[in-house]
Amino acid sequence: MKKKILALFLATLLLMSLLVGCGGKKAVNVNEGIKEKYVPVAVEKAEIKTISTEITFSGKVHADKEVMIFPKIPGKVASIISDVGTKVKKDSVLFTLDKEDVQKQVDQARKSVDSAKANYEKTKESIENAKTNFERTKELYEQGAVSKAQYEQAQLAASSTSIDAVKAQYEQAQLGLTQALDSLKDTSVKSPIDGIVSVVNIEEGEMASNAQPAMTIIDMDRVYVEINVTENVINDLHLGQEVVVEIPAISDENIIGKIDKLSPAADAKTQLYSVSIYIENNEHIIKPGMFAKIKLSTDVREDVVAIKSEAVVQSDGKMVVYVVEDNKAVKKAVKTGLDTGVYVEILEGISKGEKVIVKGQNYVDDGSIVKVVRGDK
Template sequence: MKLRFRLLSTALIIGLTLTVTGCGSQAAQTVVEEESYIPVEVQSATARTLVETAIFSGKAISDQEVSIVPKMPGKVTGINVKVGDKVQAGQVLFTMDTVDLQKSVDTAMIAIKSAELSYQMTKDSLDSAKENLERQRALYEAGAISKVQFEGMEDQVTSLENNLKAVQLQMEQAQLGYNQAYDAMSDMTVTAPVSGTIAALNVVVGQMASQAMAAVTITQLDALYVSLSVPENIVNTLKVGQEATVIINSAGEKEIKGVLTSLAPAANAQTGLYPVKVTIENTENLVKPGMFAKVEIPTKTKENVLAVNSEAVVLKNGEYIVFVVEEERAVAKKVRSGLDTGAEVEILEGLQTGEQVVVKGQTLVEQGSKVKVVGGSES
């Protein structure tokens, strides 16, 4: 009896163990089947506007930069500005020594006064001679004086008239000499011809300012452009007036609006490239001449075309395909692409609007792979 009981007990335990083990295997298999999928992100294929852009590097340049050279050399006696100062047209920038020129002005003034005095004396003599001539005319006509005497008086008047003209010319020359001396002295005070910002200052108090180099450079920071050079396969896609996006890291990461304002009709003889100007807004004066810039210019636009994320298109066995999700399965579709902007690509054939295209995980799936959408836009 005890032996039979042991045998039955052992058989029961083995049976229960096998049953439990069998159930565990089925549960594990079920879990494996349920977890055997590839997570993907999807995006609906939709009609979009695609813009192809070309990226160029350039340098910011002032559209209005003025180099100021003194009209006359001279010793600098005072400087009223420094680099970075904003100045208005007519504002004094620096002054030079005027001691010697002041002497020339004083001498010219004396010459003017002398000429004016000589002119007045000659004019008075002429007026007196004319009055006397008129009195002698009556005597001559009455026969009281001879013709020779009368003609001598006429000659005197003519001579005085010529003298007056000569003295008048001397007076005008003296005035011209004064004006020149005064202008030369005025040129010793150098003023700003335009409003702007002082970009360079090459004078020092006590040293000579010469005409060999610019003493001051004024630039207008609100009138800047980026100078570019574009190849021949791009130049005909551009036109004056179109907008561009400019990024100048030295002036911050903020995108700057630009407009193409100049397009050279001929290529540079040395580089074979076409010079282009893109005028930019610099309202905060953060951009300075000489800063390097990256410029994005639209070169081609297509509206209302079927497009997907460029990463969705993969190359398999020499063919371009995209994977779409249908009933939790990946379905490969051969496509023919068009315009590729780098971020998005136009699909000419092989895809329908609204299909759920795999944009993340597409390199991990194959035809018929079980997938689970874990992100993206399914609608």
């Protein structure tokens, strides 16, 4: 029995010595040698792009035209034809004023014209008669049939009677009638533009004054957003330039607008330059007063090699990127240009078409074995 226990004990010692002699690390290394070691990465090809810096501004939407309607003459509102929201055409009647008092002015002006005309015609006739009488008296005086005193009296009558003053009175009366007729027309207040009634400040029966607007008409076929930019931005903009407009109240989709106005001088108070971006709005979905974001592209770089900004890392004080060649990461020093925060311009170091590591670049070294798990393999 003792011999069996001793044999078992010696066998156990031998097994333990074998295990210590081989070591657990080597076994693991054997296993690791079987399993492939690599770093998973995502890549994107370097491409030729047009990139730019994007600056966001905010502003309110304005109607292309906003016209306040003032009656030319004060008067009592007789009728309101166009209410808030009514689409109107140019020269269509918006509201009317009471005509009674104005009609009386027209009638009185006509009477004044008739009276002045009659006086004018009578004066003309008198002058013609005086001239005819003078010619006759002159002939008789030359024949010695009338005295010199009669001749001079006839001459004075022909020359002293002037029609100018009477004619001026007649013309003044005609002008008064014209003005009265214009006032009669002005009792029908018309729209000066095509548009939509946005504000009505009058009611039937109340007095409308030419000192405050009775209505407001807006043209919404085009709308604009006005923003103010600094001196380092204004020269990067030009008329007709397309810009991205975002109006959250409508949708998350971007709208394309165009720069229509650029202020040539800065505001004296703010030292900012005014820029107006116009947007087509035929369906009137965009309403004046809505909040808008304007995205302007500045520092534009056209047809340059560009990669994702995140692909560029620092190594030994240099800017580098890792590209994939034969399933290995290859470190390349690069010279960068404009960095938009999304894409960066590559001036030197890599060329179009190279597979740049954009995910996993912080976990590789030059020569590391990599496996492309996303992107161009």
